[in-house]
Amino acid sequence: MASSSSVAAGPTGLSYPSGFDMKASWANLSPYADALDFNVSKGFPSECELSQVHVLHRHAQRYPTQWPLDGGGMEAFAQKLANYTKRHPSKKIGTGPLAFLNDWEYMLGLNTLLPTGAATEATSGALFWSQYGRLLYRADRGDASWNASLNVYSNGTSRPKPTFRTTSYPRILESARWWLSGFFGNTGANSSYSEYNLVIIPEVDDFNNTLSATDSCPKGTEPGDNAAEAFAPTLVKDAHKRFAVYLPEDLKLDTIDIVAMFNMCPYEYATLGQSSFCALFTEKEWRDFEYFADLQFYGNYGFGSPSGRAQGIGYVQELAARLQSKVIMSSDSSINYTYDDNTKTFPLDQPVYMDMSHDDIIVSVLTALGLDYFKYSPHGMPTSVSQAPRRTFNLNQLTPFGARLFSEVWTCPKDISFKNLQPQKYKNPDLSSEPNTTDYIRFVLNNAPVPVDGLTACDGSVNGFCPVEKFLSSIPDLNKEAMYQEACFGDYNITSQVGNGQPRNP
Template structure:
């Protein structure tokens, strides 16, 4: 049944599966409304950009390169072009396909194979800082210093008249473009999977940036009349509500000191890599201001936020190439310890989506005796809100939840221990490669007429199939348009050149991963606060 184009689907609480009533006058049920409601979260629009006047281009160069659309070719200390720095800004990096891949070859589909399903989870686009972000305190800190008589000189002189112009939480113009562009890209990649005779159910959450992201993606995918093709289901994102697209809201231990080891590790690393920059900044201040490492880190964080919000930031040029690499690693540590395999709730926050994925792949609802505990029992047992007849599944979520989904899927190639002394060589966990702004993963289900060779021939004329065997279905996981080799993390998948995994093997392993999340104990247990490095499995 195709319901009205815009609707809000209200989630069930973790304790009570009842539906919350928001409106009583509309003919459309409350749970099918998409206007911003009481759970949308705080937002504030930022100042309109004025890039034509504020840009300092061409930065001493003889030729002018127009911005596209934000300015990332700023010079950084020791470098003429700082564009690469924007590839090292962790979860604050503007979207890019993974520039280095995940250590596996990229192969085309063998002739005769068909992608029959695609499951996508998409992060929201570039946004303003969240209300709780420490960077939002930076303007007060600058005002405090100026009020105490401090004056900034040299490269910091702009701070004497600098104004904070960022909003809160909602998408920037760049964020809207990222999701629209992704919709267009995914339309080109998967448009034929859409069945016009059966409009889709797509899912997002009640936060404003999540609604904005879903709508811009769907506009790019289907066009401005996307409401004729898809019904948008909106899950309540609020503490106490079970919502696999915001799994932290039903996992109290994810938001207390038990999952804070990543923040501790990040702070330890900041003390090391920003020591020189902090001393450098102090030399550009009059008087004897108490400028701290935290102040320097917040100044560095202003760079990506101002760039995606205003188009250009003078903060970007204050740091060296090595300091930007250090910034990336500070975020890697935070995610590893807070949402990954070093977190006691790393798997639990993402396991609800794993449960849903298994149900969709098996085409039947979750069964209590299979250990399903993190799903929304009300919404995930109704064909209206959780259908199985789709070839495309489009979900929109947050970076931390997506990172936990990958942890819950058992992708141990991101589980290498990250020391606070500095990044290990060739590490796989690079947050900007996994959950930049507008990052996404796509799970393709591929049906082949015979088993596909695990080692494909270099000869383009040779067959990619084994000489005999029956029809075989595979899973192919892409993160930001690059293949993740499932066999590297899941031994049962085997060592394959293409990184694929046989579907039934994948389902079997993921069912086992549900128990490994230890959802109840990890999320609600009264255990001692783990020391960074004590947790290595993503669960208590």
């Protein structure tokens, strides 16, 4: 967890005396790394059978979007420099640490999944097989990768070919295929197609899709951008003064230009392997940059958004349906029941489910679950602060490139204790014939279990393990708290952050 920094701003550069790693402050643009922890013990219960894992996955490294605080701002910054050079062909743009701008070219495209992103997804799928797949499919010694002969029920009869879901957006679709190439252990990204079915749900405006919920929930995504814009002058103030010394007097950078220079670092790192922009900012400024991004997501998709719960409730409803082995025949959320009302496109009783989606969906699902760990205050996260405050909502821990939220299902014997967990699970016991077993669900975000405080039906849970029956009993209340129709289509005008992911208190 990032903390507030009381350390004086040191010299800029690629390394810092404190040992600070700037990549951990790139927020949702950070390369994937396991989360440190969310104050819950990691590990696995040795006596329990791992029955299912539901994977909600983010795409990996990509080119920027056209959003003004993202690619739109970077393109405008690049054009400003190009226009200046055109007007003053004999003049240098930068000196000192900004001298690289004299030869710099904007090399980024838009939206496309990058080769580094493909590698992140393939690695994620392979790691998932190693950690979970071999247990769920009871791989034998020497079974290093998937084999279709493992896809059988406990009585030995063949299971249907596994089905996974993605959206139609190119970077999401390609991320799904690369993840599956890793899971199925193929050395060629396209050679695993025959092993699975892939349901591709259109990602277009006004089309219900739980993996892209904002397309069908048009309201409530302004407070985060407004909060970030309010904090932006604090973010850029020192850098703006510092850079002015090395630029022509008649080349004026504005706030969005400095934000673009921040953004250029992680995007060029993902695209080119390194970036001269990375050396321009202090440790404090990188921590503030992460907070700038956190403000956007907290207020647009999290507890600070009036539709934060509503945007994530559709996936939560689908998870509940899968846990009950039920298809969904109607929708009061972002669910598209033309996909979910049949087992061809909404399969049941699979050991593994994988849905490829966006970073905002992971944030909104955590919000729809009402997990208090990620809640800041009744009034959102502050903008009138001199530096990033201490908080538990940090995007580099929640939604780095390739982020993954696992919903594990464990079948456990009576009187199980979850206090002592083992770091590695070598064998998956078969408890199908054992009497008096109980199913538990645990949420694991980027390989770190998540506390279920705030999900009241799970009160008393140890290390995040909640009885599935109790979790399912919470769904009606979570549906009410989401206020989907009012949050997504109501007659309200909320432009600042709220406290509980709703347009009003229920």
